[in-house]
Amino acid sequence: MTTKTDNTNVGAKLALRRYFLNKYHAAGGVRVFDCCQGGGVIWGRLSKEFAFHRCWGVDVKPKKGRLKLRSERFLSQRGWNENVIDIDTYGSPWKHYAAMLPNLHQPTTVFLTIGQWQMGLDSEIPKALGISGFRVPPGVAIKLHEIATRYCVAACYDHTIEVVEAAEAPRAATAQYVGLHLRPMKNGLLEQAVPTPDSKGRTDVS
Numbered sequence: 001m002t003t004k005t006d007n008t009n010v011g012a013k014l015a016l017r018r019y020f021l022n023k024y025h026a027a028g029g030v031r032v033f034d035c036c037q038g039g040g041v042i043w044g045r046l047s048k049e050f051a052f053h054r055c056w057g058v059d060v061k062p063k064k065g066r067l068k069l070r071s072e073r074f075l076s077q078r079g080w081n082e083n084v085i086d087i088d089t090y091g092s093p094w095k096h097y098a099a100m101l102p103n104l105h106q107p108t109t110v111f112l113t114i115g116q117w118q119m120g121l122d123s124e125i126p127k128a129l130g131i132s133g134f135r136v137p138p139g140v141a142i143k144l145h146e147i148a149t150r151y152c153v154a155a156c157y158d159h160t161i162e163v164v165e166a167a168e169a170p171r172a173a174t175a176q177y178v179g180l181h182l183r184p185m186k187n188g189l190l191e192q193a194v195p196t197p198d199s200k201g202r203t204d205v206s
Helices: 010-024 041-046 071-075 094-103 124-129 138-143 145-159
Strands: 030-034 052-059 084-087 108-115 161-169 175-184
Touching: 010 041, 010 084, 010 108, 010 161, 010 175, 030 041, 030 071, 052 071, 071 094, 084 094, 094 108, 094 124, 094 145, 124 145, 145 161, 145 175
Parallel strands: 030 052, 030 084, 084 108
Antiparallel strands: 108 175, 161 175
């Protein structure tokens, strides 16, 4: 799929990123990896508002001053330490997302730009829906868009990673903008509240 950067709704993208940066990264130590850097418009602006420890990106198209590389290859490798991942492919982000999950080992904020969906462009979508190998009519595929997004995001639980928060910015005509804060589960389990005993040593388990 040809990578294409969507800058038709820059205000919504900036607002979504500011929200997560302020809520989850206010303490600093922000290490950003921009999967589809393009002209660097979004993170160029944000770098003037936030103090980043590191902010870098790649793109499949060669350009002076940036690294030509398929970002899903980087995400599929062990050892990267970025805690903010921006997957703004305009088309489908799910191959990048799937490549990232096995190597996510710390609380991480992820931004997804999800373009107009067409079944068959991304094998991760039918896999997530459990319909791999089936031909889905285009009209039905479009109606499955919302379900597909939820199921694809939830693939993180297969890697013992939980969604702490998910938020969506106002959509453009052909794309939706989603922000996630992900966190590895402790001991592979979701954290649960421990019942507090009352004065007689009893706990409410209702």
